[in-house]
Amino acid sequence: MSKSGKDGLLINKIAAGVLTAGIIFWGANRIAHVIIPDDSPKSPVIAITAPQTAAPMAALAVAAVPESVIPLLATADVAKGAAFVQQQCAACHSLNSGGAAGVGPNLYGALGGPMFASAGFSYSAAAKAKAKGNWDYASMASWLLDPASFAPGTAMGYPGIKNTQTRADVVAYLRTLAASPLALPTADEVKAASAAPAPTAAATGGAAEAGVTPAAAPSIDTMFAKVDLAKGEAFVQQQCSACHSLNKGGANGVGPNLYGIVGGKMFAAAGFNYSDAVKAKANGTWTADTMSDWLLSPSNFASGTMMGYPGIKNDQTRADVIAYLNKNADSPIKLPGT
Ligand code: HEC
Numbered sequence: 001m002s003k004s005g006k007d008g009l010l011i012n013k014i015a016a017g018v019l020t021a022g023i024i025f026w027g028a029n030r031i032a033h034v035i036i037p038d039d040s041p042k043s044p045v046i047a048i049t050a051p052q053t054a055a056p057m058a059a060l061a062v063a064a065v066p067e068s069v070i071p072l073l074a075t076a077d078v079a080k081g082a083a084f085v086q087q088q089c090a091a092c093h094s095l096n097s098g099g100a101a102g103v104g105p106n107l108y109g110a111l112g113g114p115m116f117a118s119a120g121f122s123y124s125a126a127a128k129a130k131a132k133g134n135w136d137y138a139s140m141a142s143w144l145l146d147p148a149s150f151a152p153g154t155a156m157g158y159p160g161i162k163n164t165q166t167r168a169d170v171v172a173y174l175r176t177l178a179a180s181p182l183a184l185p186t187a188d189e190v191k192a193a194s195a196a197p198a199p200t201a202a203a204t205g206g207a208a209e210a211g212v213t214p215a216a217a218p219s220i221d222t223m224f225a226k227v228d229l230a231k232g233e234a235f236v237q238q239q240c241s242a243c244h245s246l247n248k249g250g251a252n253g254v255g256p257n258l259y260g261i262v263g264g265k266m267f268a269a270a271g272f273n274y275s276d277a278v279k280a281k282a283n284g285t286w287t288a289d290t291m292s293d294w295l296l297s298p299s300n301f302a303s304g305t306m307m308g309y310p311g312i313k314n315d316q317t318r319a320d321v322i323a324y325l326n327k328n329a330d331s332p333i334k335l336p337g338t
């Protein structure tokens with residue numbers, strides 16, 4: 001983890017280099033598209049998103065301009081899409097017909113159906129403001145690329161699927177979750193989507209995708225001085241409390257009780273049956289830094305963990321959450337910079 005301004009500068013320099021390489025690669029890739037039809041242009045785009053710090057990621061998103069999923073849908077890998085959704089979405093969304101709403105709405109029939117209109121789910125004002133017409137392929141791909149750009153302030157705490165092929169696989173799988181799946185795009189629609197430059201989403205941080213190995217969390221030490229505890233608490237209530245109790249002596253649920261967790265022993269809640277993935281790490285103590293690494297990307301911190309949560313990519317939000325968890329204890333520790 002970088003701890004100092006110098007490291008930050010170095011990261012910026014590296015990011016600038018990577019960005020340049022990315023632009024060159026992207027340009028070459030566009031040209032290659034014209035010359036040879038390429039059905040797998042994706043992995044290098046993933047590779048250049050590797051240095052995962054907030055500022056460089058914003059710049060890198062320029063290089064990784066999303067391409068349209070529409071030409072990819074007919075050949076998309078539905079099984080891969082299903083596996084991805086199980087891993088990254090199912091903690092918040094039920095997928096079966098008539099399934100109950102969870103942290104997010106049931107997704108059966110979402111694609112092709114009215115936007116943000118699942119019965120019995122209470123949508124954010126941000127989503128309601130965007131609820132116009134039905135989800136089609138273009139709007140669904142744009143939402144999944146970057147929910148927070150599509151509907152600023154959305155309650156869907158998910159950074160988005162940056163890889164175009166993965167997004168196509170997921171959309172192709174969502175298509176199957178319906179009594180009468182939406183017709184695939186016509187040849188003309190495919191042609192139009194291939195010719196037009198794909199809509200670009202605003203630059204974003206974070207890339208939560210299978211195959212992306214995020215770097216360690218950028219240091220958020222400077223952010224604890226200006227945390228918003230109320231925001232941290234609201235975020236935890238919304239995104240974590242379905243699996244974790246927070247009160248002192250609270251029962252374990254899908255995940256262990258979190259009272260006193262910051263400064264406490266790692267993966268050691270009495271009576272909770274941890275995965276082997278995290279047992280290997282269970283002799284440490286949760287500090288602000290290790291907690292930040294874990295919450296940035298649980299599966300990167302402990303590959304194979306049962307915590308089905310993609311991570312909190314926004315640095316200030318992660319700091320808010322850690323500060324709130326720290327306060328939720330008999331004896332909070334002193335956080336860096338406070
Ligand atoms: C941490 C919880 C969470 C995760 C993970 C998550 N979502 Fe969501 N999702 C939500 C919430 C909450 C909403 C409602 C958004 C709002 O009200 O602002 C939502 C809304 C949606 C909608 C709109 C549904 C409708 O009723 O119109 C779709 C589609 C969707 N999510 C798909 C996905 C997919 C696909 C993934 C995985 C790649 C995913 N979500 C991951 C919480 C989540």
Ligand code: HEC
Nearest residue numbers: 091239240243254255266267268274275278305306307309
């Ligand atoms: C879908 C359920 C789920 C959600 C949502 C979830 N967690 Fe977890 N969490 C788990 C599970 C399961 C474990 C145990 C991991 C293992 O055994 O691999 C865990 C472990 C943890 C631990 C380690 C606890 C210990 O005993 O050392 C912390 C800290 C934690 N979660 C925080 C959070 C926070 C903060 C959020 C919200 C931002 C969150 N979790 C969201 C299921 C979840």
